[in-house]
Amino acid sequence: MLRKTIEIATPGTRLSVANRQLVIERPELPKATVPIEDLGVLVIDDGRASYTQAVFIECLTAGATVIVSGRDHLPAGMMLPIDGHHALTERHWAQVEAGAPLRKRLWQAIISAKLRQQGRLLSEVTGQDAGLAALAGRVRSGDPDNLEAQGAQRYWPKLFGREFRRDRSADDANSLLNYGYSIVRAAFARALVASGLIPSLGVWHRNRSNPFCLADDLMEPWRPVVDWKVHRIMADADRPKSLDDRATRAALLAILNETLAVGGKRWPLLLGIEQSAASLAKALLRNDRGSLILPESLPLTPDLLDDGAG
Numbered sequence: 001m002l003r004k005t006i007e008i009a010t011p012g013t014r015l016s017v018a019n020r021q022l023v024i025e026r027p028e029l030p031k032a033t034v035p036i037e038d039l040g041v042l043v044i045d046d047g048r049a050s051y052t053q054a055v056f057i058e059c060l061t062a063g064a065t066v067i068v069s070g071r072d073h074l075p076a077g078m079m080l081p082i083d084g085h086h087a088l089t090e091r092h093w094a095q096v097e098a099g100a101p102l103r104k105r106l107w108q109a110i111i112s113a114k115l116r117q118q119g120r121l122l123s124e125v126t127g128q129d130a131g132l133a134a135l136a137g138r139v140r141s142g143d144p145d146n147l148e149a150q151g152a153q154r155y156w157p158k159l160f161g162r163e164f165r166r167d168r169s170a171d172d173a174n175s176l177l178n179y180g181y182s183i184v185r186a187a188f189a190r191a192l193v194a195s196g197l198i199p200s201l202g203v204w205h206r207n208r209s210n211p212f213c214l215a216d217d218l219m220e221p222w223r224p225v226v227d228w229k230v231h232r233i234m235a236d237a238d239r240p241k242s243l244d245d246r247a248t249r250a251a252l253l254a255i256l257n258e259t260l261a262v263g264g265k266r267w268p269l270l271l272g273i274e275q276s277a278a279s280l281a282k283a284l285l286r287n288d289r290g291s292l293i294l295p296e297s298l299p300l301t302p303d304l305l306d307d308g309a310g
Helices: 053-061 088-097 100-126 132-136 147-160 173-194 213-218 220-236 246-257 269-286 302-307
Strands: 004-008 014-018 021-025 032-035 039-044 065-069 075-079 259-262 265-268
Touching: 004 246, 014 053, 021 053, 039 173, 039 246, 053 065, 053 075, 065 173, 075 173, 088 269, 100 132, 100 147, 100 213, 100 220, 100 269, 132 147, 147 220, 173 213, 173 220, 173 246, 173 269, 213 220, 213 269, 220 246, 220 269, 246 269, 259 269, 265 269
Parallel strands: 004 039, 039 065
Antiparallel strands: 014 021, 021 032, 065 075, 259 265
């Protein structure tokens, strides 16, 4: 079942729970309810919102992720369910005991998939992939040649122009990218916990202050989906877009509903993320890099969906 992503952004919203429903009360608007079990991600982007303790308990019990945004609309905190999987301890041990050869092969697969995705996006936008598909085929175990960085040097100028610089503090397209990445990251953190994995223990990322190293690993090939959406938003805009624009945030949240080819099948992004996280758990348990499935397309257009393309 495709779970819903809901953003609470009307000032003064009050959230509560009644009869397994999330009750949303907004000033001068009708009361709304959403079944708790339908929630995948709840984003609270309202500094004046109030809520009961039951909102958090019921959402987490149902497996939903709760994100609280700061004044800049970017996520300031995230709550995840702790009790994620029936074989939790077995999978934790498999993750802890994974050897360097397997972790390097997994990283090789992740970076190859990321470069292919970036190449697909450049082909769609510019008609040429800037050699990224070929670069993807040259990634070795552990990416010792740092082809990921070489790919980035080709990718960003082609996608957003020669003057563009990836800057996490900038207010231009960068802020939209930051928001989109944070939503995908939250979805991955939830999916990894649900798959019985420890989100802080990455196969490659190892920052000791980062609680979501594994999410940051696995989301790499999915970042170009956010880039795809942000490029469309910027290209269609008649004026600069920012996160202060609620419609822009809604468009970015809608990424989770886009359909992609993942593991030879077509999935809404949120479910594709769950499939990918579950496949990583299998790869760790089986010591088999081939079990890992990653995105094989950008969001499919309606004509491709009708044609059954994947």
